Amino acid sequence: MPDQSNALLEKLLQSKKYRDICPDTVRRVWAECEKKYKKPKDVDKAAREALHGITGAFMTPEESSQLGYDMQQWWCTKTDTGLERMLQRHASTRERLPLASMDALYGQIFGIANRPRSVLDLACGINPLYLGARGIETFGVDISGPSVAAVNRFGEVYGMPVSAACADLLCSGAIPPRRFDMALLFKLLPLLERQRAGAAVAVMDAVNAEWLVVSFPTRTLGGRNVGMAAHYADWMAAHLPLGRAIADRFETENELYFVLK
Numbered sequence: 001m002p003d004q005s006n007a008l009l010e011k012l013l014q015s016k017k018y019r020d021i022c023p024d025t026v027r028r029v030w031a032e033c034e035k036k037y038k039k040p041k042d043v044d045k046a047a048r049e050a051l052h053g054i055t056g057a058f059m060t061p062e063e064s065s066q067l068g069y070d071m072q073q074w075w076c077t078k079t080d081t082g083l084e085r086m087l088q089r090h091a092s093t094r095e096r097l098p099l100a101s102m103d104a105l106y107g108q109i110f111g112i113a114n115r116p117r118s119v120l121d122l123a124c125g126i127n128p129l130y131l132g133a134r135g136i137e138t139f140g141v142d143i144s145g146p147s148v149a150a151v152n153r154f155g156e157v158y159g160m161p162v163s164a165a166c167a168d169l170l171c172s173g174a175i176p177p178r179r180f181d182m183a184l185l186f187k188l189l190p191l192l193e194r195q196r197a198g199a200a201v202a203v204m205d206a207v208n209a210e211w212l213v214v215s216f217p218t219r220t221l222g223g224r225n226v227g228m229a230a231h232y233a234d235w236m237a238a239h240l241p242l243g244r245a246i247a248d249r250f251e252t253e254n255e256l257y258f259v260l261k
Contacts, residue, residue, distance in 0.1 A: 005040040012044065018051055020145035024168040026051065055143070058125060063089040064146040075158050083133050090147065092125040095254065102130060105252065112248045112259045113211040116181035120209055123188045124164060126150050132160035140164035141174060170196055175206045183209035187217055204241045212244065212260040219254050229256045
């Protein structure tokens with residue numbers, strides 16, 4: 001039933017919930033579900049469930065809309081209060097606030113690897129807004145259209161040294177070949193590995209950067225400590241990319257970081 005399957009896929013691509021997600025992600029997930037289910041309706045249901053698990057609710061439409069106003073206000077004042085208000089609009093940056101904690105985190109990273117001139121931020125969310133406001137050239141990659149649009153608006157309208165592309169790291173061509181001083185892969189590798197075995201190492205191998213900074217969650221969504229730090233430390237030791245070494249590792253309240261040279 002190829003016609004019915006194609007119609008359902010097109011409907012999914014145009015749906016309110018997923019029309020702003022990278023189309024390559026929707027098509028990839030659909031193709032993966034087609035290998036598991038015969039009936040198009042079962043494929044559609046499984047694809048929607050998988051996409052919900054991947055995309056989650058990192059930034060609501062209301063937060064995305066408010067972010068545009070926040071940018072304008074920040075541009076007028078250039079205060080850290082305004083920057084923190086922007087970063088509050090996305091779950092992945094919100095969890096690293098307050099801004100003093102975020103500054104301390106990057107201060108620790110840059111103390112190990114030196115302050116980079118250029119950064120590649122994979123699954124970036126709106127993190128390039130922070131880096132750009134701190135004067136660091138950053139290129140982000142994310143499957144969220146609104147996040148990518150916000151980063152590009154920050155660069156194009158407000159002149160910050162940031163840009164981003166809407167791309168799927170499990171599809172070819174998502175990682176730019178150019179050389180960066182540093183690449184950030186924050187809480188990304190477990191998500192990739194759950195979707196495709198071996199994908200985490202493949203992405204690390206594909207990045208052209210002197211330094212990789214990768215992180216892993218150390219607590220469950222409910223805030224429980226169930227030995228995740230030890231688990232991911234063992235995983236990192238067993239999956240260290242060829243030609244790289246661990247320059248340092250450290251923990252924050254909810255995250256384990258590795259700086260790879």
